[in-house]
Amino acid sequence: MANENFPLIFERSKEGRNGYNLPALDVPEVNLEEEVGESYVRKVQPNLPEVDELELMRHYTGLSNRNFGILSGFYPLGSCTMKYNPVINEDVVRLPGFSHIHPYQDTSTIQGALEMMYDLQVHLEEITGMDEITLQPAAGSQGEWTALMIFKAFHEANGESHRNEVIVPDSAHGTNPSSAAVAGFKVVEVKSNNKGLVDVEDLKKVVNENTAALMLTNPNTLGLFETQIAEMSEIVHEAGGKMYYDGANLNAIMGYTRPGDMGFDAVHLNLHKTFTGPHGGGGPGSGPIGVTEELKPFLPKPVVTEKDGVYDFDYDLPQSIGMVKTYYGNFGINVRAYTYIRTLGAEGLKKVSESAVLNANYIMRGVEDRYELPFTQHCKHEFVISGNKQKKQGVTTLDIAKRLMDFDIHPPTVYFPLIVDEALMIEPTETESKETLDHFIDTMNQIADETENNQDIIHSAPHKTSVKRLDETRASRKPVLRWNAEA
Amino acid sequence: MDFRYLPVTETDKAEMLEKIGAKSTDELFSDIPEKVRLGRELQLKKPTSEYELKQELTKMAAKNANLTEYTSFLGAGVYDHFIPSVVDHVISRQEFYTSYTPYQPEMTQGELQAMFEFQTMISEITAMPIVNSSLYDGGTAVVEAVNLSAGQTKKKKILISSAVHPEHRQLVKTAAKGKDLEVVELDLKDGRTDLDHLEKEHDEDTAAVIVQYPNFLGQIEPLEKINEIVEKQPKSMFVVSSNPLALGYLTPPGEFGADIVVGDTQVFGIPAQFGGPHCGYFATTKKLMRKVPGRFVGETVDEDGQRGFVLVLQTREQHIRREKATSNITSNQALNAVASSAAMSALGKNGVKEMSELNMQKARYTKNQLAEANLSAAFSGAYFNEIVVKLSKPVSEVNKKLFEKGFVGGFDLGRVYPEFENHMLIATTEIRSKEEIDAFVKEMGDINNG
Secondary structure (H helix, E strand, O other), X not given: XXXXXXXXXXXXXXXXXXXXXXXXXXXXXXXXXXXXXXXXEOOOOOOOOOOOHHHHHHHHHHHHHOOOOOOOOOOOEOOOOOOOOOHHHHHHHOOHHHHOOOOOOOHHHEHHHHHHHHHHHHHHHHHHOOOEEEOOOOOHHHHHHHHHHHHHHXXXXXXXXXXXXXXXXXXOOOHHHHHHHHOOOEEEEEOEOXXXXXXXHHHHHHOOOOEEEEEEOOOOOOOOOOOOHHHHHHHHHHOOOEEEEEEOOHHHOOOOEOHHHHOOOEEEEOOOOOOOOOOOOOOOOXXXXXXOHHHHHHOOOOEEEEEOOEEEEEOOOOXXXXXXXXXXXXXXHHHHHHHHHHHHHHHHHHHHHHHHHHHHHHHHHHHOOOOEOOOOOOOOOOEEEEOHHHHHOOOOHHHHHHHHHHHOOOOOEEOOOOOOOOEEEEOXXXXXXXXXXXXXXXXXXXXXXXXXXXXXXXXXXXXOOOOOOEOHHHHHHOOOOOOOOOO | OOOOOOOOOHHHHHHHHHHHOOOOHHHHOOOOOHHHEOOOOOOOOOOXXXXXXXXXXXXXXXXXXXXXXXXXXXXXXXXXXXXXXXXXXXXXXXXXXXOOOOOOHHHOHHHHHHHHHHHHHHHHHHOOOEEOOOEXXXXXXXXXXXXXXXXXXXXXXXXXXXXXXXXXXXXXHHHHHXXXXXXXXXXXXXXXXXXXXXXXXXXXXXXXXEEEXXXXXXXXXXXXXXXXXXXXXXXOEEEXXXXXXXXXXXXXXXXXXXXXXXXXXXXXXXXXXXXXXXXXXXXXOHHXXXXXXXXXXXEEEEOOOOEEEEEEOHHHOHHHHHHHOOOOOOOOOHHHHHHHHHHHHHHHXXXXXXXXXXXXHHHHHHHHXXXXXXXXXXXXXXXXXXXXXXXXXXXXXXXXXXXXXXXEOOEEHHHOOHHHOXXXXXXXXXXXXHHHHHHHHHHHHHHHXX
16 A cells, blocks of 8 residues: 655644744835836745645755665665765864854954865865865865866967867766867777776777867776876877866776876866765766866956965956855865864875775675676776676666665665676775675675576565655656645 | 774774785775875864864854844845854754755665655746756856857847846856857946837847846836837746745746846845855746756656656756756755745735735935935935945945844945945845834935935
8 A cells, every 4th residue: 555645844834823022123114016016026825835844844854854865875886986974074164253244244354264265175175186176166076077177278379279079988977078079079989898997998989189188087987097197198298188187086096096197187076075074965076177287377256365374365466267166165065074184184095095095995895696797807996887688687787776675775776887788887986894794795685596496575675764666757748846725 | 094984893894804805905996096096195184073073163153143143234145144043953954954865765765755745836926837857056047048049049249237147147157158158238327227228239140138136226127118128039038036025025026027037045045154055046937848958846646646756857957868958957955945945935916915025114214314314315216225325435444344233234236236335235134123124324414424
């Protein structure tokens, strides 16, 4: 029997109830309509809910109970780095001196905020091996786009505005080609070889005088380190192109190598991944970028400066690509990342990468007997298996994902990267214990068993969630995107 | 140093390495070629204990003059409003703040439903039928409106009013370089968009006309008249950037023929936090639904016929469409959309209107009192909660003196409008008491006349 629908907040509404008290009107009242004009006075009020405070809190508590966070259980979502989000971050960001400051206050009154930004930049410069960081981009994809716009400006300044091609591997995150297109570039794909790495011979073929940049994540989306990265940088640089580092997978290499050491010219970081943002159910994130010396003049403005312990903004950057995000980026996320970096220091961050890689390899070796492992070398912080064996027996990767929910495990990323059939992309992160990893390995192997002898339980999964499998086709064919009173 | 986020013990490590078949963790990194290795330790500040770090960062935060200690009349796109206590309690639930984008809907119904409710609330407020589940902020939402308009109309000319937030205009100009668009800024006339200039520039090459309502100078743009002009070119898009709180009192842009309405919900439950993260919204017509950037949540049913919610129309998105996607946007501002939804739910149907009116009443009191102190408003038109006054000396000088008296003064318009040197943009919200306004006006008068 179906459960009752969990009510929408609108369905909890009752005329005459309210959940607010506003300050009283303590100034003489004037006639607003007279001034604004009748046609500019709203006639029909927005149909917002009318609920008391308890009802409101029960509603959102109920919603949260129908959601799954990192404190609910294991969340090995590949490429997303779902590590523990330290609670101290949440305390620090709520200090009134960080949360209740206005972006247009005089800089002399917000020295603490500027100091934090500046010092975070210094730390990120060292972690990435870049010469300067801007904290302005709101998310990784905006960082990608910002860096590409910087490349564009750089090439133009050098009289090479014909460089209109951006090379992207077939294993790349979907954002890479998409950001390149939005920045006005033509996307050229470079193939992966049978080891899951960029085919360097193919790269040589696609590089030419129109190459603006190569976009790469290293380790790549298969969790494999591009061992020929130095050669790749050389090929691209020799052709006059720039190297772009997609920092989504930085969690694998901190303290071991840096994008700057590998020859990259620009880097974005996902502070909500590697540096415990948190993810917020889809955002806000923060996607700072770092660049080498020669690209500094093109950074978005303003940049934070320091002189004799006094911090300020510099807007006087004639070659800047302009502003890419209002104010100074997602400051609140940056405060959290700064708190995290200061907690761990160099020693801790290196251990983060060490453990992240150890955990991923441990799971990989624990499931490889039962699942197809397309690339068998040691992985970095994540790895990709294929559900091909199970699919042949009638269980798809989607089925496996849904069955994992019965064990309070959030499914891995599925059907990505595109170059592996029935892909499951698994990233445990360093904050998970061996016991949790063992539970996951046992569960995956149990599902492999069930594929052979008890498929019904997989096909009918999930069993414990608030709803069963949802009809996504119907939802997209005739989209219902809002509640309607009469429905 | 002990690291409280790292649970792997030495014993665990030994057992795990054995299972992996590696002698050491270094072996797991042996694929990194020697020549690209760092070869030294990172040079960062030392790891810091929880207690010491909290002390240090508390001191750092205290170096900032915050709006709970100072009485602020600063707005210019970011406002100091009442935030109901429920908001922070809702978004502090880990199921909301630590979760990822709800790609596995059975496990994330709470987030999906909250987004569906957000879409409904913004749809109600703007009077537009289609709303996405949020964008980075109001400024990037304007950029996305420009991109959509250019893509849809296949035209290159963007007319943007000079009374649109200066930073939003800058973002549009930056993005226009990627798309090879021509951006024309429309002149001002008495603090509003110069309609003659609009008529002159608006032609068959125009992709979009963008105005802000209320505009950056606080003035209420005549959307009815602007729409009449926009409609003369049937293809060009009418884009309105709108403070959603103002729409508690003002007729919503959806009723004036807007094609796209964007803005920021910071006014509902989101602290200023130095300018971000805030929360952009994007609302449009049914016709443009499939071109909208970002994510949508839609209603559906599960196998038992029970109502449920899923991400819909994902075929527009970059993880499927790659270079052919409508936009490269991945994340939204889900957590802040939940914060704004909680605030809008607390305020409800009556509260949004009441709060909107309170802002208007208090702003008028500020205006009238300032006028009595010989500081008359620069513009005569209807406005929401911000006014412009001309001072006898530089705004920065006045603000410095105000700060000494415990006030954060208004925005220095001369920073971005050369013609408004010594003009201050003053915001009065519902939380400013008569007493605070009186004290502010007195100081303003003394400083200006002194």
